[in-house]
Amino acid sequence: MASDTSPVKGFFAGGFGGVCVVLSGHPLDTLKVRLQTQPKPAPGQQPLYTGTWDCVQKIAAKEGPRGFYKGMAAPLMGVAPIFAVSFFGFNVGKSMQQSKPDDVLSYPQLFLAGGVAGVFSTVIMAPGERIKCLLQVQQSAAKAKYSGPVDCAKQLYREGGIRSIYRGTAATFARDIPASGMYFMSYEWLQRILTPEGGSRSDLSIGRTLIAGGTAGIFNWLVAIPPDVLKSRLQIAPEGKYPKGMRSVFAEMMREEGIMALYKGVTPVLLRAFPANAACFLGYEAAMKFLNWAEAKIFS
């Protein structure tokens, strides 16, 4: 029986899970960007899109289903490797604590294995997050300092070397070690409680896999949001503004805004988290089944 703790299979199945995250989330992102960037209507004229549903109808009518998936290459190239490395790291973390592949891990052990995933993913996630945040806060194309991700990376390197590109790494560790621990532990916990008496976790229905995956995404972000807010502020700040990194951001926030500021942006984050991670784990489980089937065929 093939094991599900192989880091290599975890890498490919996790990468496919990341592809599913983008496939499920990109149409919503397209709607968001179209609504955010539509031209201001001339006096007395109707706006191009009167709302979200109007935007859906107009894209579908004029561009067909492909219209919703324009510009998907960049997020695919960014997100799929992160999920691949994260699931690889989780399986490395599990293998480190098992004496044989069938050993069942306790919840603290699963949390620890998830933490290992957080260490692995941060290495590629930290610079990506720095660039993404800087691009996301640019207000308009006219005043834009960076023309795109490559230009942003080049300018950061020119101004502050590799240290500047990796600014916010400690904050990304602080976010992703506990959040990934929570993500993978809660997914396994939900899988275990949703498995019918006498059944096997690998035969869980699609609906139950979606519930377990979506809920794990919510748990991930409930833990991740406070360090995420600190990370984002640190990563977009001018050079030298926060000499002690996250600690300086935290001190300023408590002084000026209070504890609730740590949960800023929670609504859109949670609205995205459930469907994106439900799709991720469904894709992951399907890819894992395929890889196990292919392995059994090749080695039988």
Ligand SMILES: CC(=O)O[C@H](CC(=O)[O-])C[N+](C)(C)C
């Ligand atoms: C921060 C992040 O990317 O979280 C992932 C879940 C999501 O909603 O994208 C989880 N993980 C980092 C474990 C891939």
